[in-house]
Amino acid sequence: MGEPASVDARADALTAGALGGDRRALARLLTAVENRTALAEPALRTLYPKAGRAHIVGITGPPGAGKSTLVSALIGELRTAGRSVAVVAVDPSSPITGGALLGDRVRMQAYADDDDVFIRSMAARGHAGGLASTTGAATAVLDAVGFDLVLVETVGTGQSEVEVAAAADTTVVLEAPEMGDEVQAIKAGLLEVADLVVVNKGDKPGAQRTAAQLRAMLVATGGPAVGRRADADSVDRPRPKRPEVLITTAATGEGVPELIAALDRHRASIAGMDAGPARLARAEAQVWAIVGDRLRDQLHAEALRATTKRTLSEVAAHRLDPYAAADELLARVVGDRSA
Ligand SMILES: Nc1nc2c(ncn2[C@@H]2O[C@H](COP(=O)(O)OP(=O)(O)O)[C@@H](O)[C@H]2O)c(=O)[nH]1
Ligand SMILES: [Mg+2]
Structure with missing residues (x-):
């Protein structure tokens, strides 16, 4: 019966389970984090402050x-x-x-x-x-x-x-x-x-x-x-x-x-x-990875997929250098967001 539970609902259940000491829920959460599945984001949003x-x-x-x-x-x-x-x-x-x-x-x-x-x-x-x-x-x-x-x-x-x-x-x-x-x-x-x-x-x-x-x-x-x-x-x-x-x-x-x-x-x-260099480095690694993921997601979204592919092909053909390509891609995403 019913719809399959939403990602958020499943993340909530796993998170609550893990916080309550359920080791299987914890193991599944870690799998989600390791594979960066959709569950990871809502789960980490809840857990990070703790x-x-x-x-x-x-x-x-x-x-x-x-x-x-x-x-x-x-x-x-x-x-x-x-x-x-x-x-x-x-x-x-x-x-x-x-x-x-x-x-x-x-x-x-x-x-x-x-x-x-x-x-x-x-x-x-x-x-x-x-x-x-x-x-x-x-x-x-x-x-x-x-x-x-x-x-x-x-x-x-x-x-x-x-x-x-x-x-x-x-x-x-x-x-x-x-x-x-x-x-x-x-x-x-x-x-x-x-x-x-x-x-x-x-x-x-x-x-x-x-x-x-x-x-x-x-x-x-x-x-x-x-x-x-x-x-x-x-x-x-x-x-x-x-x-x-x-x-x-x-x-x-x-x-x-x-x-x-x-x-x-x-x-x-x-x-x-609290914000010493080790923790800053850790925060930096995590945030940059997410920034990269987010950028990639946007550039591969419906609206930009074709132009992204074209830019990458230009680099592959050596008609465009990777730096110029990166600038182009960034400009598209930033433009897209501020629109
Ligand atoms: N003699 C001796 N052997 C050890 C000691 N600690 C580990 N070993 C042995 O060294 C080998 C490698 O150990 P392991 O813990 O698997 O190393 P790892 O690859 O660094 O994880 C194993 O055969 C251990 O039994 C120790 O304090 N003394
Ligand atoms: Mg070992």
């Missing part, structure tokens, strides 16, 4: 450093302290078939019955340039429904860690001893986004030495500093001081309470910075 209380922690580093193991150890320690925690695992491969994630799943089964733990994987694929906004929207949802901490695990092998750093209040860069030259190469880029540097696998020989090297590197470069990133085309993140270098053994939990204390200290150091 967010802003959680501590969003990004955990990045090379594959195999022990990020997932550390996340698991952090969950255990946080739960012992009575704090609720959500995890967003950004996996570059498919979220369903990713081998590493399967291992994570098994590991996380321990929390299957704990309502104060929520684990979600998200595919990084297909989000070029949009990872920060998608992650930002997902963490806003988890924040709004009341998790104390939201951990975002992401493989630090390229641009993704910079994007995820934009979505976090505190970014932890994880390293492991004896990871060779490959790590050297990754390090410089990764260290730039670090608020805390953690050498995991403290049980292995070389952990102390790796930590000492990292401290030396951070001293030599003066540590990440405000405005240091040369390619910064978005708001810079705060760099109140050189990142601490800690050692953990995620496999046994050693050093994990100290890591939590360091996370709390970092959080305290940025507290009150």
Whole structure:
């Protein structure tokens, strides 16, 4: 009988469910946000004002450093302290078939019955340039429904860690001893986004030495500093001081309470910075993504579709440069709106 529920009504139902602790509703909301379906907008409009209380922690580093193991150890320690925690695992491969994630799943089964733990994987694929906004929207949802901490695990092998750093209040860069030259190469880029540097696998020989090297590197470069990133085309993140270098053994939990204390200290150091650089960067990523979506929608709407296509064809044929084309398209939309 009756009409199918409107998008707004369905969004309201899911939002109310998620806020009331219904984990399936929460999962469906996150799917809507990740896929940017029509449900996402009304849901985020309701949820966004309720967010802003959680501590969003990004955990990045090379594959195999022990990020997932550390996340698991952090969950255990946080739960012992009575704090609720959500995890967003950004996996570059498919979220369903990713081998590493399967291992994570098994590991996380321990929390299957704990309502104060929520684990979600998200595919990084297909989000070029949009990872920060998608992650930002997902963490806003988890924040709004009341998790104390939201951990975002992401493989630090390229641009993704910079994007995820934009979505976090505190970014932890994880390293492991004896990871060779490959790590050297990754390090410089990764260290730039670090608020805390953690050498995991403290049980292995070389952990102390790796930590000492990292401290030396951070001293030599003066540590990440405000405005240091040369390619910064978005708001810079705060760099109140050189990142601490800690050692953990995620496999046994050693050093994990100290890591939590360091996370709390970092959080305290940025507290009150409601519109501080990290949050501005996150806001910027989300808003620009929506501005882009809105522009695209308008340019592909009935009235403009044909001219948009023609302009794009002109660029494809090299009769028009992309900048001139962008100006033309913008002028059409702005003209369209002000009419
Ligand atoms: N010896 C040792 N191994 C660890 C430690 N933490 C993680 N590992 C192992 O390192 C491997 C990669 O861990 P994983 O958490 O999947 O790394 P990720 O790719 O960074 O998420 C696994 O075999 C873990 O068991 C640790 O503290 N000590
Ligand atoms: Mg992992």
